[in-house]
Amino acid sequence: MKETGNNSAPKLVGRYHLVERLAIGGMAEVFLGSEKGDKALDRLVVVKRILPHLAADQTFVDMFLNEARIAARINHHNVVQIYELGEDSDGMPFIAMEYVAGSTLKELSKAARAADTKLPVDAVINLVMQACAGAHAAHELKDHSGKSYGLVHRDLSPHNLMVDDSAHVKLLDFGIAKATEGMDNTRTGMLKGKIAYMSPEQCRQEKLDRRSDIFALGIIAWELLVAARPFSGKGELAVMQAIVGGDLPHVRDVRQGVPEPISAAIHRALAVNREARYKTADEMRIELRQAARASGIALDQDRTALLVRTLLGHVHEARRDAVEEAMERSAQFPALEEIPAAFEKQQTEESNTNALTRTTAVQAGLLASLGGVFAVAGAFVFIGVVAIALLIYGYPGADAPVEYEGEPVYMSIAPTLEKKVLAIEHAPIREYLERSLERKVVFDIAKSYGDASERMLTGEVPYALLPHNTALAAHKQSDKLKVLATKVVDGSASTDGYLVVKRDNKAASIADLKGETICYSDRLSNTGYKLPRKFITQAGLDPDKDFTGYTSGDHQQVLRDLIAGICAVGGTYSGNYNTADQRDVPVAQLRILGMTGSTPHDAIVAGPTAQPEITDALQHALLNFDPKEEFGVDRIGESERITGFAAPTEDYRPKKAGNQ
Numbered sequence: 001m002k003e004t005g006n007n008s009a010p011k012l013v014g015r016y017h018l019v020e021r022l023a024i025g026g027m028a029e030v031f032l033g034s035e036k037g038d039k040a041l042d043r044l045v046v047v048k049r050i051l052p053h054l055a056a057d058q059t060f061v062d063m064f065l066n067e068a069r070i071a072a073r074i075n076h077h078n079v080v081q082i083y084e085l086g087e088d089s090d091g092m093p094f095i096a097m098e099y100v101a102g103s104t105l106k107e108l109s110k111a112a113r114a115a116d117t118k119l120p121v122d123a124v125i126n127l128v129m130q131a132c133a134g135a136h137a138a139h140e141l142k143d144h145s146g147k148s149y150g151l152v153h154r155d156l157s158p159h160n161l162m163v164d165d166s167a168h169v170k171l172l173d174f175g176i177a178k179a180t181e182g183m184d185n186t187r188t189g190m191l192k193g194k195i196a197y198m199s200p201e202q203c204r205q206e207k208l209d210r211r212s213d214i215f216a217l218g219i220i221a222w223e224l225l226v227a228a229r230p231f232s233g234k235g236e237l238a239v240m241q242a243i244v245g246g247d248l249p250h251v252r253d254v255r256q257g258v259p260e261p262i263s264a265a266i267h268r269a270l271a272v273n274r275e276a277r278y279k280t281a282d283e284m285r286i287e288l289r290q291a292a293r294a295s296g297i298a299l300d301q302d303r304t305a306l307l308v309r310t311l312l313g314h315v316h317e318a319r320r321d322a323v324e325e326a327m328e329r330s331a332q333f334p335a336l337e338e339i340p341a342a343f344e345k346q347q348t349e350e351s352n353t354n355a356l357t358r359t360t361a362v363q364a365g366l367l368a369s370l371g372g373v374f375a376v377a378g379a380f381v382f383i384g385v386v387a388i389a390l391l392i393y394g395y396p397g398a399d400a401p402v403e404y405e406g407e408p409v410y411m412s413i414a415p416t417l418e419k420k421v422l423a424i425e426h427a428p429i430r431e432y433l434e435r436s437l438e439r440k441v442v443f444d445i446a447k448s449y450g451d452a453s454e455r456m457l458t459g460e461v462p463y464a465l466l467p468h469n470t471a472l473a474a475h476k477q478s479d480k481l482k483v484l485a486t487k488v489v490d491g492s493a494s495t496d497g498y499l500v501v502k503r504d505n506k507a508a509s510i511a512d513l514k515g516e517t518i519c520y521s522d523r524l525s526n527t528g529y530k531l532p533r534k535f536i537t538q539a540g541l542d543p544d545k546d547f548t549g550y551t552s553g554d555h556q557q558v559l560r561d562l563i564a565g566i567c568a569v570g571g572t573y574s575g576n577y578n579t580a581d582q583r584d585v586p587v588a589q590l591r592i593l594g595m596t597g598s599t600p601h602d603a604i605v606a607g608p609t610a611q612p613e614i615t616d617a618l619q620h621a622l623l624n625f626d627p628k629e630e631f632g633v634d635r636i637g638e639s640e641r642i643t644g645f646a647a648p649t650e651d652y653r654p655k656k657a658g659n660q
Contacts, residue, residue: 012089013031013033013047013049013088013094013096014084014086014087014088014094014096015035015084016033016034016035016045016047016096017033017034017035018031018032018033018047019031019032019033019034029048029049030046030047030048030049031046031047031048031049032044032045032046032047032099032323033045033046033047033096035083035096044099044323045083045096045097045098045099046096046097046098046099047094047095047096047097048094048095048097049088049092049093049094049095050064050092050093050094055091055092055093061093064093064095065085065093068082068085068095069085070141070151071097072085073141073149074137074138074141075137076133076134076137076138077168077170078130078131078133078134078137078168078169078170078171079134079137079138079170079171080097080098080100080162080170080171080172081097081098082095082096082097082098083096083097083098084096098170100162100164100170100172101164101316101319101320101323102162102163102164102165102168102170102312102316103162103163103308103312103315103316104158104159104160104161104162104163105127105131105158105159105161105162105163105169105220105224106157106158106159106634107312107315107628108158108163108308108311108312109158109223109224109227111311111312111315112227112311113227115311118225118227118255119224119225119227119307120307121225121257121258121259121262121297122292122297122298122299122300122303122304123167123303123304123307124221124224124225125221125262125288125289125291125292125297125299126167126299126300126301126304127161127163127167127169127224127304128217128220128221128224128288129285129288129289129299130168130169131156131161131169131171131217131220132217132281132282132284132285132288133281133282133285134161134169134170134171135153135156135171135210135213135214135217135281136280136281136282136285138151138153138171139151139152139210139213139280139281150209150210151210152208152209152210152212152213153171153213153216154202154208154212154213155194155197156171156197156213156216156217156220157194157196157197157216157219157220158220158223158224159194159634160172161220163308164308164316165305165308165309165312165313165316166301166305166308167301167304167305167307167308194490195236195239195240195490195492196219196229196231196232196239196490196491197216197219197220198212198215198216198240198243199211199212199213199215199216199243199274200215200243200244200246200272200274201274203240203243203244204244209274210280210281211274211277211278211279212274213281214269214277214278214280214281214284215269215270215271215274215277217269217281217284218266218267218268218269218270218277218284219231219270221251221266221269221288222248222251222266222270225251225255225258225266226251226254226255230248230270231243231248236490236492236495236496236574237496237574237595237598238598239492244272245272246270246271246272248267248270250263250264250266250267251263251266251267259291259294259295259296259297260295261290261291261292261294261295262288262291262292262295262297264291265284265287265288265291266288268284268287269284404434404438404439404440405438405439406438406439407439408439408440408441408442409433409437409439409440409441409442409462409463409614409618410442410444410461410462410463411441411442411443411444411461411462411463411464411465411604412444412445412446412451412452412455412456412460412461412463412464412465413426413443413444413445413446413452413464413465414446414448414449414452414453414464414465414466414467414470414522414524414602415445415446415447415448415449415452415522415553415554416449416467416521416525416554416555416576416602417554417555417556417576417583417639418554418556418557418583419445421556421583421639422445422640423443423445424637425636425637425638425639425640425642426443426636426637426640427443428627428630428631428636429625429636429642430442430443432621432625432630432631433618433621433622436617436620436621437614437617437618437621439614443465444461446464448522448524448553449466449467449470449522449523449524449525450470450522450523450524452464452465452466452470453466453470453471453473453474453524456474456481456605456607457474457477457478457607457608459607459608459609461607462606462607462609462610462611462614462615463484463604463605463606463607463610463618464604464605464607465602465603465604465605466602466603466605467524467525467526467599467602468526468599468600468601468602468603468651468652469524469525469526469529469530469599470524470525471483471603471605471652472652473524474605475653478607478608480607480608481605481606481607481608482605482606482610482615483603483604483605483606483648483652484603484604484605484606484615484618484619484622484648485603485604485619485622485623485645485646485647485648486600486601486602486603486604486645486646486647486648486649486652487601487602487603487640487642487645488601488642488643488644488645488646489575489601489635489640489641489642489643490635490641490643491643492601493600493601493646493649494598494599494600494601495527495573495574495575495598495599495600495601496527496573496574496595496596496597496598497526497527497531497532497535497571497572497573497574497595497596497597497598497599498527498571498572498573498574498577498592498593498594498595498596499532499535499569499570499571499592499593499594499595499596500558500559500562500569500570500571500572500577500590500591500592500593501513501562501568501569501570501590501591501593502562502563502565502568502589502590502591503588503589503590503591505568505569505591505593507568507569507593509539509593509594510535510536510539510541510569510593510594511539511540511541513547513568513569514541514546514547515546515547516547516548516567516568516569517547517548517549517550517566517567517568518532518536518543518547518548518549518550518567518568518569518570518571519550519551519552519558519561519562519566519567519569519570519571520532520549520550520551520552520558520570520571521551521552521553521554521555521557521558521571521572522551522553522554523551525555525571526599527555527571527572527573527596527599528555528558528571528572528573529571531571531596531597531599532571532596534596534597535594535596535597550566550567552566552567552570555572555573555576556576556580556583556585558570558571558572558576559572559576559577559580559585559587559590560585562590563585563586563589563590569593571596573599575639575640575641576639577590577592579638579639579641582638582639583639599651600648600649600651600652603648603652604618604622604645606618622645623645623646623647625644625645626644627642627643627644
């Protein structure tokens, strides 16, 4: 492992002057920089460099370089530009890329809703046509011999399409793009991308081609016009079923005033059968343009730009001011510490108490919450990063972190994943709650689900973060509990349960595994215990007599135990399975045997000793949490993927005996 030598940011990488280190996330560190020339700060850039301790691992180096090579080959004004792929003086690979100043189409749509208006049809068509042009440029990528790479983006959504004050659209984030020629493109055990924007064939985990991206472009157009997602449901499974079912009204039937030719053009992109869709994204672009002409709609770039400036001009102006301020402060602004090493050290030192100190936890939270944001062109959320850094460290010369008055608020967390992952990814939530409550907040990760519940029930801690089944079990022991809020993950209040086996396992159904060992995460888990057992029972088998149970301890370990051959089948939830590769679990070696059902996400519960005034303030803070507003990111954590909290539903009310 290479050592960094010190914590200060280097001054020069290649020909780029590094103004400030913005974040350490995933496998790279990201800097705001400028191209070195005759004049200082000639051109703002974003420099992404692999972390020193990962540079010795060729697998990480290859992953880092692959995303740059994909994006760098695309030369189009609607795709973010990669300026250079090189090595610094220490032989460390880096990527220099375009700094994109603007907002996402998701933010534009949200701004329109806030203004109680809908985006004009002509503006939407203009923006989507540009997105089509960028996608087509990626799809048409060829090697030096003229052979197509067959590139598929696989994650097109309003979140990674940027628009600036000139209404110019750029496609970002090729972090999960795949070329279909000469690369492993099957990986049918893994769902990549945002569920709500997947194509039917992507939901079915079939081989993809460019028409999958065309379906996503259709979803984007539909959503921008209607101001709602076309496919929704209770849980990821329900959303995927809606997509595969294809029961979707035409835009004109949902929003009055949308001309029939435009509605028909969008609907064609959303055909369930990909053979019925456009063959290319450029064909879709041309069809949209012709539909606009046939409808008497003029596509005016200046008019669209005026709309963007009207809705987002104040936001962009504030971001420009923040950039200028950051540049002025660059000489004094403190560099972030090497978070992974610091966190490992802190975990070792505090293994007996399992308490998280404020500084390390917040730094670790920054690592987790920004890890995926900077996949290729993370510069577009630069201001959010600076805001977090200033929030954590203060401005140069600022005082030490705030020491809050009053007793700390303690919360026990059920260990659904590895403790380190949970600590890292919940740290920003803890920081937010501290600011909201004006009290120190301590998250303590319990030994087991039951331990987290018991500590709350006995009054050792006033609050606990518990999975659904664990919360219901706690309710049976005390009627003085109050469910304050449930997690919202990627916009969904529930998750799906999976039964998972190794990919080389020939079993076609759970009946084929009779007599084998089944891995459970914890006996109080819903997706990791209750739902798998119910699934087995409904198949006519006895989970105790026909299977040998093995408790892995958490959902992440279930997958590891499956791969190690400790058990033949295991129960887990969709979020863990779909993001396991980001935690170094080779999930490509696994596949889904069956879906066991749906369950609400984890809930924060107030115990019998919780103080009413603090409980009310905590609930208010949770229900008003917005990661974009607080931290400038769409979600917290690449594994947890928290997008907010929701009021508890009837699902969290304890059921009467005999109805379970």
